[in-house]
Amino acid sequence: MAVMDVLRQIEEKWRKAWEEARIFEADPDPNRKKCMVTFPFSYMNGPLHVGHGFTATRVDAYVRFKRMQGYNVLFPWAWHWTGETIAGASERIKDGDEEFIHALRDIDGVSEENLKKFVDPTYMASYYTKVSRKAVKRMGFSIDWRREFHTTSLCPTFSKFIEWQCERLHEKGYIVQGTYPVVWCPRCESPTGDHDRQVGEGVAPEEYVLMKFKMGDAYLPAATFRPETIYGVTNMWIHPDADYVKAQVNGEQWVISEIAANKLEEQKRKIAIISKFKGREIIGKHFVSPLNNRKMLVLPGWFVSPSNATGVVYSVPAHAPFDWVALRDLQGKPELLKEFGIDADSVKKIQPISMIRVDGFGEHPAVEMVERMGVKDQYDLKAEEATKLLYKKEFHSGVLKDICGEHSGKMVSEMKESLIQDFKEKGFADSMHDLPQPVVCRCLTPCVVKILEDQWFLKYSDEAWKEKAKEALSKASVYPKSAIQWFLNIIDWLREWPCARKTGLGTPLPWSPGWIVETLTDSTVYMAFYTINKHIKQYDIKAAQLSHEVFDYLFYGRGDVKKVAEKSRVNRQVLESMRSEFLYWYPLDLRVSAKELVPNHLTFFLFHHAALFPKHLPKAIGVNGVLSIEGKKMSKSKGNFVTLRSALDQYGADATRCALLLGGEGMGDPDWRSENVRDVRVKLKGFYNLANGVIETAREKKVGHLEEWLISVLQHRIKNVTENMEVLKTRTATENALFEVWNDFRWYARRKGKTDSKVLKHALETWVRLLAPFAPYVCEEIWNKIESDDFVSLAEWPRYDEQKVNLRAEEAESLIKNVLEDTSNILRATKMVPKKICYYSAAPWKWKAYLTALKKSTSAKITLNDLMKELMTHSDLKEMAKKVSKFARQIVDEANQMPDDKRNRLVKIESVDEHQTLREAESFFEGEFNAKIYVYGEEDPQRHDPKKKAELARPYRPAIYIE
RNA sequence: GCGGGGGUGUCCGAGUUAGGUCAAAGGAGACAGGCUUAGGACCUGUUGGCGUAGGCCUGCGUGGGUUCAAGUCCCACCCCCCGCACCA
Known part of the structure; x- marks a missing residue:
């Protein structure tokens, strides 16, 4: 029979046997140590892929290992439906997005009939959940399915749990309201995240400082990132052909581009347009510096973009390459000035004003920079580069010169923030947000910056909360250890996190209608829900019965059970049993995810446990790398996307599992190579054959030196695999359990010349158990042939037995190896x-x-x-x-x-x-x-x-x- | 820029926390032999270079250094990957 057929039959057989025997369903047992392990529920906008498979297989291997060690192990599973992505995907199908539909059809394998139904996001989510559940089962993950659920209000009991969680956080002051700038799509009327953009990935709102220069009865609010350069201003730049307006802005009159006026309206400004005109109309006018009333000219600058901030730019030719080149253009071509009626001499007289001292440059760094780089004019692309270079240089090592008044002598990098503060207080400066580069929404609408008011935030900036999170971290084991520093940095770096949105699937924020709890927020402490969802399903408890009082009782033991039972109409014994089930399983013993979740989910998970379950802090966190496919990042659009299902179809569960496990551990990124998986599959078949041979031929009872040796080295393998599994080094463990033990057997056979020893069969019993967490199906089959009665999944994990270690036998064997090697070496040389x-x-x-x-x-x-x-x-x-x-x-x-x-x-x-x-x-x-x-x-x-x-x-x- | 992880033999990938058992695990590929005969199957061995006696030489991103001894420790540098927020 072909490799696949045999292995497939074995898989089918044992998957069913496990299911029928319900061996992975775990209930509290006070006589056994418990172990609860989870994998972050995955988002159901597509089928599970081998990347999910990688992390989940590590979890399952650990779970199986612990179960064999005698722990009462709980491995539950659930599905994430929350957020905008599923809804957005439905939208794209509705809109007939061909590329997208193509991916679903060809990669996910969705039938035409189902595709049509995908216009309903709920259908899509439940479809993928169904498909994925099947794949998870085929993988042999040892899950207690009685606790399964999905998120959002479509699962009302879970929704109730989220409401409770949010209320408690709100109460503690960890959910607060605030105002923030976001990239905003006017058409979708929602924030436009990176993934929702057609153009402008990675672009974030920037805050420009607006330096206000008086011009007649109005201000010219010039936008800049370098307000300190105001000491070197020589003139103003306005694009002569762009549309400008004079407008009433929060009680002042500003001259800004028309585009800017529109933008400011989204930024909580009251705008009233007074007049509209082309830029040229104010060119040639004079304005004054707020610092000293120095009078300067407004000049034409064709490099000025009206769609960038206010469209008003002040000129510091000594330190800004663009300004110097533009000024040089005008000075060198007085004819450009004619149409504006500006006296050429007065422009010629304009000299750069040096105000920053910086190493490696003389009086006028911008002038030198422009010469060094050979920037031709203001249309030269090199001007942009020169600006960036000089900006960096002056920011990091620049010192303000004497003409900078009270700020003289200070480092630019150190005084910038306080200077902005100072100018704002004096009324010289204001600010606005804008995008440094264009951003276009997927719906093809250009985005703007909007200041969102009264948003709900998780207050991760709270110092006391940060401390608690750090404490939670310090109490947990982190695998690998190198991730700890990363977590610490993230905890420090985290600030307010918007925890509710207006659109998408999810749970409505209980106290604020119209807001829906955001996806990362509803996935922080949901593992607690697993502990009680068994009862909720078993006793058909309705959402309406799950009041805050119920959860308070279940999780905090608060209140009087009798009253809680009466009020909620949940049976008292059931409530008590739920409470004790929670207490039994919680805290979580291990949570594992890929490293991309460190900066968000895993850290949030710590924060929220510290806030809501301070007495049940997670015991361990595992982090692993991100799987790539044939050396490249997995992506549907690139076509290198491997679903779990297709891997299972091609290679079967054991090979898929082992190939994933052998791919990597720690934070390194493993790689999925079909060639490798195929080889692993062949290996497993080889193992199966070898094991069968050993079982069939075992009869020799005599125990000699080689048998002693084999049993002895096996002890080291047991120790090694066990120790590595304890710290989630799944790759090393798999490698030892599969290949190293194999090599021991091989050496034995080579030395002995035959494999009919009963000791060999005995060693095989150990080997099969060592390998069972990684390749459970084939091990179950072999175990069955050896032992027949019990499941290897429930067999006792091999114990390292020092009595069986025979150092003399090992040294004797290593002597033989050395003599063999030396002899070969001599033969080769001679x-x-x-x-x-x-x-x-x-x-x-x-x-x-x-x-x-x-x-x-x-x-x-x-x-x-x-x-x-x-x-x-x-x-x-x-x-x-x-x-x-x-x-x-x-x-x-x-x-x-x-x-x-x-x-x-x-x-x-x-x-x-x-x-x-x-x-x-x-x-x-x-x-x-x-x-x-x-x-x-x-x-x-x-x-x-x-x-x-x-x-x-x-x-x-x-x-x-x-x- | 900031932060995190890395650079090892043809390839993948251990080893670096505690320097010596390291020419460097394991796997893949390649080569040879067996088996058997067309199957991408299985088994065994070899796989840095040199060598008529078990040895020598070169080697773990680059350049220095510490040490009797460095893939492993110290310093400087180069390169690659990932994350950086209203998004799952």
Whole structure:
């Protein structure tokens, strides 16, 4: 039968068997230690892919491992429907977005019939939930499905839980109202996030400082990021052909571009247009500096963009390359000024005013920069680059010169904020938000910045809350440890987080109609809901019954059960059982996610647990890398998107699981390569065959050296896999459980020449259990053939048994490996075809000297002198002092440099019977080298030793002679 | 820019916390042999270079340094990936 068929049948068989036996359903059991592990519910706007599979398989492997260790393990599952994306996807289908529909049809495998129904977001979500649930089951994840749910008001009982959660946060002052600038689509009437943009990904609103220069009865609010340069102003730039307005802005008259006036209306300004005109109409007029009433000219600047901030720009030619080039353009071409009726001389007279000192530049950095880079004129693209470079330089290392009044002598980078503050207080400055680059919504509408009022925020800026989150973090184990610093940085960096939106699926904010709880907010403490959802479903408890009092009782033990039961009409015993179930399972023992959730979900998870469940803080957090596909980032549009289902169809569950697990651990990004997965599949089939062979042929009861060796090394594998699993090093664990053990078996077979030992079958029992968390299906099948009665999924995890460790057997085996290697090496170097190979084991006195040296070097480095002194206290050695001293010279360095654990091991086992060990391996060596093997003691008078090799023998290093 | 993670042999990928067992696990690929004969199957071995005796040389991003000894420690530099907010 083909590989796939056998494995597929096995999978089907055991998936059903597990389901029927309900072995993954977990109920509280006070006699057993519990372990609750979760995987973040995934968003159902598409099918699960192998990226989900990677993290989830790590979770399941851990869960299975813990279950086998005897823990009462709960692994629940749920689905995330909250947010705008599903609704947005439906919208795109309604609009007939071909590219999008194509992706759903070809990658997700959605039928035409279903596609039509996708215009209903609820249908879409439930469709993907159904498909994904099937894939999750096929993967062999050991889930208690009785606790399953999905989010949003479409699951009213869960919605009630979210309401409760929000109320409690609100009460504690962690949800507050505030006002914030956002990128806004006027057509969609909602904020436009990065993913919803056609143009302008990554563009965020920036706050421009507006320096207000008086011009007649109005102000020219010039927009800048560098308000400190006001000390170097020489003139104003206005685009002559752009549309400007004079407008009443919050009680003042401003001259700004018409576009700017519209923008300001979205930013909480009261705007009344007084007049409209082209820019040229104010060119040639004078304005004054707010600092000292210095009079300056408004000049034509064609580089000015009316759609950037106010469309009014002040000129600092000493420090701004654009300003200098534009001024130079006018000075060099007086004819440009004619049409504006400006006197060319007065423009010629304008000199750059130097006001920042910066290393590497003289008086006028902008002038130098323009010359260095050869910027031709204000239309030259290099002007932009020059501006950026100089800005950076002056910001980081610039110092304000004496003409800057009270700010003189200060570093630009250090005084900027306080200067803005100061100017605003004095009424010289104002500000506005704008986008540094154009942003266009997916609906093709250009976006603006809108100041949103009365939004609801999670107050992550709260210092006390941050402290609690950090404490929660410090109490949790984090795997890998290197993620801790990242979490700490994120906790510090987090500020207000908008926690409600106007559109999309979700739970309405209970106290503020029209707002819907945002997706990251409703996914912070929902794991607590798993503990009680079993009862909610079992007893058909309705949402209306789940009042805040009920949750308060369940989670906090607040109130009188009798009254709570009466009021909610939930049976009292049920309530009590829910309460104790929560107390049993919570806190969470482990939550694992990909690292992309560190800056948001996982940190929020900590914050919210610290706020709502301070007595039930998560015990551990696992973070892993993000899976790529054939070396590239997974993406539907690029076509390299692998759904879990397609992986299962092609490779089966065990291979998919193992390939994912072997892909990586820690924060490194694993890679999915179909070639690899195929190889893993073949490997697993090989394992299956090997195991069957061992089971069928086992009959030899005799336990010899090699059997002892195998059982001994197996102990190290057990220890290794166990220790790595404890810290979620799933890759290392899988690698050891699959390949390293395999190699042990292989070496055994090679040495022994046959595989009919019962010990081998016994070792297989251990091996199968070690591998079961990773490849549960095939292991279940083999286990069944060995044991027949129980599930390997419930079998006892192998225990490291120090009694079974046989260091002497291990050293003896490593001696054989070394001799094998040395012999091969000699054969390679000499290109001989051996007829006869002689091995000479080291003489007893050498062993004695060797062990003396090792023991002596345990505590401190030894010298040749010291060693000799000690050796000479033995009369037998003293008789052969010359030989001994020659030998001692050889071993003193070896003893000193030997790693401690190896030295300890050798000291502990005293010595191996080298001669005997080699004798026993004679037939093995004969088979390997196809030559006659002779084993002698180095001082054996009968030895065949024409080249006098025997005396070279050292402990663990027999001398070799080949002919 | 800020923050996090990385750069290892043909490729993937351990090892770096505690320097020596490291020419460097394991897997893949390649090569050779077996099996058997067309199957991308299975088993075994080899896989940095050199070498007529178990050795030597070169090597873990680059350049320095510490040490008897460095992939592992210190300093400087270069390069790659990821996150940076109203979005799941």
